[in-house]
Amino acid sequence: MNIGKYSLDEYSRLAESFHGNVAPGVLIGGIMVDAALGRLNTTRLYDAICETHSCLPDAIQLLTPCTMGNGWLRIVDLGRFALTLYEKDTGRGVRVFLDAGKTAPWPEVRNWYLKLRPKRQQDLEALIDEILKAGVNLLGFQDIEVLPLFLARQSKGEIALCPVCGEAYPKNHGPVCRGCTGQSPYAGPG
Amino acid sequence: MNIGKYSLDEYSRLAESFHGNVAPGVLIGGIMVDAALGRLNTTRLYDAICETHSCLPDAIQLLTPCTMGNGWLRIVDLGRFALTLYEKDTGRGVRVFLDAGKTAPWPEVRNWYLKLRPKRQQDLEALIDEILKAGVNLLGFQDIEVLPLFLARQSKGEIALCPVCGEAYPKNHGPVCRGCTGQSPYAGPG
Numbered sequence A, B: 001m002n003i004g005k006y007s008l009d010e011y012s013r014l015a016e017s018f019h020g021n022v023a024p025g026v027l028i029g030g031i032m033v034d035a036a037l038g039r040l041n042t043t044r045l046y047d048a049i050c051e052t053h054s055c056l057p058d059a060i061q062l063l064t065p066c067t068m069g070n071g072w073l074r075i076v077d078l079g080r081f082a083l084t085l086y087e088k089d090t091g092r093g094v095r096v097f098l099d100a101g102k103t104a105p106w107p108e109v110r111n112w113y114l115k116l117r118p119k120r121q122q123d124l125e126a127l128i129d130e131i132l133k134a135g136v137n138l139l140g141f142q143d144i145e146v147l148p149l150f151l152a153r154q155s156k157g158e159i160a161l162c163p164v165c166g167e168a169y170p171k172n173h174g175p176v177c178r179g180c181t182g183q184s185p186y187a188g189p190g
Helices: A008-019 A024-040 A056-063 A107-113 A123-138 B008-019 B024-040 B056-063 B107-113 B126-137
Strands: A048-051 A073-075 A084-088 A094-099 A137-143 A159-161 A168-170 B044-049 B073-075 B082-087 B093-097 B139-145 B160-162 B168-170
Touching: A008 A024, A008 A056, A024 A056, A024 A084, A024 A094, A024 A123, A024 A137, A048 A056, A056 A073, A056 A084, A084 A137, A084 B160, A107 A123, A123 A137, B008 B024, B008 B056, B024 B056, B024 B093, B024 B126, B024 B139, B044 B056, B044 B168, B056 B073, B056 B082, B082 B139, B107 B168
Parallel strands: A048 A073, B044 B073
Antiparallel strands: A048 A084, A084 A094, A094 A137, A159 A168, B044 B082, B082 B093, B093 B139, B160 B168
16 A cells, blocks of 8 residues: 555655654545545646644645645645645646545544544554445545635745844735734733 | 764755655755754753745645644644644754745745746746855744744544435534534535
């Protein structure tokens, strides 16, 4: 079994080193990205949308050129375990989701995915085994077109110096940076 | 010069493979993360906050155990080129920012950081050279305490099946998933 350009073992080692462990979500996530890459089947540059913060962003970052920091991966938090790869210029692409309806023959996957049992009562080994056996049979696919609004690369625009903290920030955020207008996650100034 | 546990060459290769190129933001970002790690100086588990989407998240993901998919890295988009590493339990940590005031002796860094010249008029080689020479002299540091609200691990809670698309989503998003209530980035259903 290959996941992207890696063997299962290689991918597992990568996941361990990057994500911290071979979590079920990173494993099925890898299978999803692999399937999306196969179906996208384009020679053009592509971007990625991930519909969840959980695990899946790391599978995308490990298996595609799309990362959070280079702007090719965007998380649109719809809370669904799904990703989309799409051509940058046309917006056409493929969406892959973990299909709840297809988990029926795989009780451990179903328990994990729908959180039917608390985590400590789940059997991780059996779950990983089911994910590897079921593979793409757990997935659903859709051809999609990304809305123009999401295709446009958002430029930071002009840079200003915040009159309060003195740091550089995008001028279009307003006369004062967001950190100095109550959006800072820190106690006190900073 | 070392960046985290890597030599400059090793880090550059990593950045190229993960981010796509050794962008100025990933290079100074690596120096920032390295400096933050040195100053955090803790044996406890730590999390990361990144105040920008640009480049810096990749430096954090390459040099710390914190990634987007494992939830240890969170982007709080304040538009400032800054990151914070903090102890998960106490919230105490160190914030590192690229200090605009300290860029005065480094014209290429200043041009790039404050966008004083269009990108095509910037001298990438000279910029990289200045970043390597200036290093931590470009940075500012603050001891911070992360607000309790940001410390709490947000659980997805119970999972429901969306009555419209049939996919699994966090029940606390409402009776219908976000993708089916106008927040989807795709044209038509999906």
